[in-house]
Amino acid sequence: MVDVRYDIEFQLYPYAPVAAQTLPAQRHPVVVVGGGPIGMALALDLGRKGTPVVVLDDHDGVGQGSRAICFAKRTLEIANRLGAGQRMMDKGVVWNVGKVFHGDDRVFQFNLQPEDGHRCPAFINLQQPYFEKFLVDEIRAAQSEGAPIEIRGRNAVTAMDQRDDHVLLDVDTPDGPYQLEAEWLIACDGARSPIRDMMGLGFDGRVFEDNFLIADVKMTADFPTERWFWFEPPFKDAGQSALLHKQPDDIWRIDFQLGWDIDRDKELKEENIRARVDAMLGEGAEYELEWTSIYTFQCRRMQEFRHDRVIFAGDSAHQVSPFGARGANSGVQDADNLAWKLDLVLRGLAPDALLDTYSEERAHGADENILNSTRATDFLTPKSEISKVFRNAILDLAKDHSFARPMVNSGRLSVPCVYDGLSLNGPDRLAGPDKTRVGAPCVDAPLQNGFLLDELTGAFTILAINTTPPALPQIDGIPVKTLALSTQEDDPTGALRERYLGDAGCALYLIRPDQHVAARWPTADDQIIANALRTAIGRGRTYDA
Structure with a gap:
């Protein structure tokens, strides 16, 4: 992997010892494990409501590498409410238009927000480290105003024991181990969640037999700020599909579909990555490789997101393929759903059962995302010759016939979940929109x-x-x-x-x-x-x- 390193300003919560490390285990209303965008959004929301929260992260600042880059309108609306949305939009690359190609031919283009009258655009492209930084900056501002939020960097949870009214955590630090107690433990610790593993919980679903190469390329180019997607791209060694779109700081995200049976080490050699990028951009293109990785599609989720006093959010609870931008966006909606419910329960204003509806509603959202993500993956990677013939026939029809365009699936882009028919819904007596x-x-x-x-x-x-x-x-x-x-x-x-x-x-x-x-x-x-x-x-x- 070629790894991009960000400026020192991103190191926002370096390790510092706390008094609790020399005391018997201290009790906290909420402990969040994981300092990524989901954990920080949840901590910020809870802290602004006045609910004390401690964030434990095994690093000491925002993560390196590009990772998530595509943040949807609903995520920006949530970030606006938390105070960080405008900075994200100011830094991010705003886009509403996408174009779909088949070989050399443009099949059609779409506009994800054709109507006016919205503060936020359909999407921005913004590297995840910036997203995390702006949330942490807002936490610092909230702390200065008295919000009870504490971030402990390089505090890694090594063991846990769930009791009747709390969870006991063993935490390792550069100064040695200590313990603390959480009335509620929120696991925002990613797809390889150590908390989930400690509890022996399953993560069921489907792993797709395909690999995709990500290359974040720094260059000055006159491509428009749109999402371009190719089926069977015309440039050499691009694989079955390719994707190009712009990020801030003259960084461009390129994805190449490599297939299943590959030599990962060989594909990640710089000269081989450059050969693919050169074929796409044209002979003589000047660029720098900022970050590269190979990933495999997975669509999985836990059966339940709440396990007594431990609640899972974001990638620790569910995982989808990146096409469609459903991972981080869905996780931020998890945090948005959970914060107000947990706050009311802790204040004694709502029954404990309200937290079960977090799992009900967000599992509903995860299932919707997994369904759309699975359909996209099946369209991108036909599993038989007849499936490929059918896929290409749809692409041919879509050039001239609008009825076929909804069937073209280059990744149905993230939209917020509607909680139709679920238990918290009240009456709908209005014959309204x-x-x-x-x-x-x-x-x-x-x-x-x-x-x-x-x-x-x-x-x-x-x-x-x-x-x-x-x-x-x-x-x-x-x-x-x-x-x-x-x-x-x-x-x-x-x-x-x-x-x-x-x-x-x-x-x-x-x-x-x-x-x-x-x-x-x-x-x-x-x-x-x-x-x-x-x-x-x-x-x-x-x-x-």
Whole structure:
């Protein structure tokens, strides 16, 4: 592997001894194992809510290498709520357009965000170390404001013992081992999760018989900032498919599909990588290899994401192929789903069973991602000659016929999961737009002063459009925010009406802290709304479906 090394500014949490290393095991409400983007997003969200959290990471700063690079609109919306989104968009390469080729021929192009009226783009390309850095920077800012977040670098968990009301952890450091206790342990420690292995838990699914070469190339090029994907690319030794798109700092990500039976050491030799890149970019192209790796597709997940007081998130809970950008994006949605639930349980405002719905909802999301990722992989790598003939026939039809284009699968790009039919959903009494149905994440819309999602800041919210909402400052101790909007005064483009009312004249939405719709009505009194909120925090359904 050719490994890129980032500037010293990325070393954000070097090892430092703490007093707890010389004391009996100290109890903490939440311990997060793993300081990647999922662990840091969760810690930031919990800390901003006032819930104390300790992050243990076996390194002392953000990871090296490019790894995840493609961050979706929903991830950016979550990052906005946490305070880091704008820096990510400022640094990242914004793109909405993708092009699909078959050999030399362009099959078609697509726009992932054809409509206006969203603060965030469909995607940005941003190397994962930057994503992590901006989250850690925001944690530092939150700490200075009193948020109870602690990061311990070079603190590696070596053993664990789950007790009735806590988990006992053995932690190794440069100064020797110590122990600490966690009321709740959140494993964000990656696809090879040591916590999962310590607990002897399975990780079931499918490993695809194919290998892909990643090359991050530094060069100055005039290619547009689009996602270009080739089936049967015309350049020499590119394999069955290839992918090109731009990252910040004049870095370009190139993927080559190599096949299954390969000599990995041979393929990773610099001269062989350069031969493939030269064939793609043309004779005489000037570039530097920044980072290279070979990966194999895997689509797997744990059966359950919660195991008593240990909860798994991100790649430790589920893994998908990188085509479609579903790994890190899905993991950030895990953190977004878990933080508000864990906070309410720790405050005694919701039953312990609410945490079971984290597994219910995010396993539902993982299954959706695995299904899409598996279909993409099967389309990319036909397993028989007849499958290849069928695939190529679709590509030929798609050049001239729009009906065939949805069947072309170069990686269905990440969209947020809708929790259709799951247990926290309240009533959907509004004959409103499908895109904002119960279970869906809220869709952004421009307001007279800003954007809608900027007003949904991590609390339960009653969104009242063209109607007066009931006065509910709190329900059973849970704060409830009210946001009253008028399509005449607050909807300069008509997007709010189109996305939330449709043909209805008015609406009431109950929106969860993670910006998913919990319930909606044309009108509702305080008791109806209170019942829906109790359903949304896991106290059982109190209405007729």
